[in-house]
Amino acid sequence: MMVTLRVRAHRAALAPLAVAALLAAASPLSAQRPTAAPRPLSLTDALRLAGATSEAVELARAGAKRERGQQAQARSAGLPQVNTTLNWQRQLQNQFAAVANRGGGGGAGTGGGADSSQADNPITRIFASPYNFNFGLIASQPLYTGGRVAAGMRGARYARESADLAITSAEAQVQLDVTSAYYDALLAERLAIIADSAFVQAERTLRQVQLTRNVGSTSEFELIRARVTRDNQRPALLQARTTRETALIRLRQLLDLPADQPLQLTDSIAELPVPASAPAGAIATINVNADSVLAADPRVPGEVSRLVAASDTAARARAAVRQAAYGVNVAEQQLRATKAQRLPQLSATTNYQRLAPTPTVLPRSLSDFLPNWTVGIGLSYPLFTGGNVRGQITAAEAGVVEARQRLKQAEEGATLDARLAALQLTEAETNWQASIGTAEQAQRAYAIAEVRFREGISTQLELSETRVQLQQALANRARAARDLQVARKRLELLPYLPLSAGGASVPMSASMNMGISR
Template sequence: MVYPTRIFPVERNKVRGYRMRHSACVMAATLALVVGAMPRTSWAQAALTPTASLPEGAPSPAVGASRAPVPQEKAAQRLTLDEALALAGKTSEQMSIARAGADRAAGAEQRARSELFPQLNASLGYDRTLDSEFSGVFDQSVAPCTPLNVDRSVPLGSRVGEIERALQECPPSADFFGGGGEEIPFGQENAWRFNLSFSQALYTGGRLSAQTANANALRRVASIDVDTTRAQVELDVAAAYFDAALSDRLVAIAESALAQAEATLKDVELAWKVGNQSEFEVLRARVARDSQRPIVIRQSSQREIAYLRLKQLLDLPLDQPLELAVDLDTVSGPPAQRFATALAQREAQLSDVERTVVRQAATQVAASDAGVRAARAERMPSLSLTSAYSPVAYQGLPNFGDFRPNWNVGMAVSVPVLTGGRLRAGETTARADLAESQARLRQIRELATLDTRSAYEDYLAAQATWKASAGTVEQAERAYQIAELRYKEGLSTQLELSDARLQLEQARANRAQAARDLQVSRTRLALLPDLPLTEMGAGAAAEQRQQQQQQMQPTTPQTQPQTTGAGAATQGTGAAVTAQTGTVR
């Protein structure tokens, strides 16, 4: 029998008594069916089970083989947002990359500045001659002869005759004039050379100073990039943190909806067995229950993805359980204590702030301008002072006194005469880089103003949504209380009560989503000066329009109430790592 949905006041008491008697009959019939369906062996097992008489907490006796040890789960790590931000600053790969870039830029600046100072290089070399073109030039196979011996006391003619005799008998060789030949440097088997070179640039046409200025500007650009990277990492971690917290709440909502569908199905099946409901109502309840299960599975998967994303940002083990110390029911205080001062200043006065990216672009313009000056200086002559001290020795293992000194000082002038257009091409490239950096600076200033205003508007919208959701939750709670009272009084059906409960869960889900959006927008507001600009391209605009269309869609009718709550949960966590984080860079 199907009860009418509208009951007149005159017949209310009569129908109420009838329903109470009918409910008692239904309960008795259900108990009889359940007891009759149980096998008798189960009664005996329940009565003869020895563990039934054991005291509470006592271990049960082993049956058959011993049980395998159960692996212990890891204890959940409680994590606050401040702890997550501190951990990300130490372990973030993006921060390591930014710091490495800053160190590289500092090294390039030091290398450019070093050319302004004197350069002194030392080297030591050893040569072993295996064969030489000078071998045998002064060594000829001749018969032994009497060496030249000039007596200064004899007349000039006698001395000249002695010289002529020596030339005829002793042809010129290494031992000519009685020498041994070891002092001649040509063709020596051993040669030790020590070289000490000195150079100092006196005039370069401004090239070295321009290169130093360029390197200094690039170092400041890399240092600013570390600040912007740190701010972006903190915003990503905060967004992932609140996404994970939101996913926990949405999973709980989906499981609550599934439990409600299960309870409704049991009530409808029981009423169908006693003949008070039709098979259509049973099928409808079963379809609603089965449709809710994939939603729970999907939300659980999205929660796992959200936590994996957070662990990846914090460089934590993927199997480490986490417990987030956050409450999305209330938004009191700053998202993290490190943002308290900056957030208070931003919330007190929403005005334009000096963006770090603008300062970085201006520094890049200075670097490009120095590059133009360096390219122009390539055409100028350069003057340098040089000196070389190169002692040499020809012994196998020479002593300090065996080295013969060789020292020279000079001046060098270098002037580019013909370079095939290389200098002109370098100057053209440098001027193009300067024009590009100047145009980029103007663009970044415009985008910085737009991005700042957009951040303020997002914050105001999130704050308004949060305040509006508070009234919605209160109304949904009041509606559920009325629906529960009506159901107890017999004035409404189970479907109406389920719809009121689901609307309450939806309002709470929207409240949690609004809390997440507000906390992320407040984090972005606190980090706004150091954050990089949000790219507002065609893809981002289309994504924003799609989100607006989804928000403007009407609520799904009560025939499929789970779709709205689960759909909102899917959009809240499924897009938590995609759409939402893309709008809070």
């Protein structure tokens, strides 16, 4: 009786020791963490920060700005073009000056008089001036271009609208990436808590076996087995903590936060489920109806249908499909503009100048400026280009074919993407509904198994298996919650997201499996 009471007293002291062991195991990592107060961060705050700092969104906005500039360039081709010129010129040698000098130095006689008259000619003096000051205005206006300018303007407008869609698509992709990273961090935190709890449970089991070994109630084999089980749980603990830190680093990177900024994620990974009620009555038979067992959860189709109906999953509504349609329009306008090169082009020009030929460096007054104004209409027609125009038309026709095929591929990909997104949501919703109550039952089973082991009714193997089941149930529940949240967000943003390579993306929680050992 004294031995029994002493064992129970030692068992009562195990809980504080287990907590101390957990704190000791966590102390190396805790010492490395920043001591600054953690920053509270909700999913709404994360989405707001990402929208203001995302490089992908800024690149899309820069592309839209470039397209607006090109649209302005295309529009300017149909508007008047006015240029101004200002020119100062010094004549080092001039044939007109030579004629004037020769006429001024001639002798008497008829020939000399003729030369002198030629040198005094005003036209000769103008062209013989050593300095010339020229100011001019040149204006041109295309009158007829065969539709080339109009086609270029329409093509530039379609390109700009496609670039605007690229901004919306980039913003939607950033929202999905941040949502996924946020719930990945919550999932990693949850898995780390599960790993901590499993390590504490293994440590408590080891201390119970050590205590019973000291009083001679347990063999050395059971003690060694409990110690190995505890040691095997340590790698899973360290892996879970590393995964948690990795998820937080990725989230900070997406939000452009300092790498050492502690974060406190305030949102929950999912709403708390309602525990499933146990079936009433005793089991009447052990026969299993395969159809009823394999039937889908009746709650899932209605929830999936509601979410799908709230999102526009039509292929024509996808941003990628609309961009591809704009690409077809741009290619068609490019073909039209290229074909217009075969047509004549008509333009009007005018050139107004004020010339000031003076013997001094600069004109002395405004009266020294002489007017010169011309107006003209020009017509150009490509008679022979050596096949250049025909080659450009052939290339433009190929561009139209490529754009139409890309549109068809985008429509098919959007249809497949929508179906896979609905399937992914169905899978996530099914897993979430299936996890309701499982974790609570596993927790209850482990509590019973721990009591049975403490009282000597069951073996350490039964306790270890029950602990593994509890870890798996808790981890599966956390992963199902994360996948459900991401699948809902993806379906919500589906009309604006770019097409994925192979349809809906694989749940990222698949890469966050926590190692579970016995």
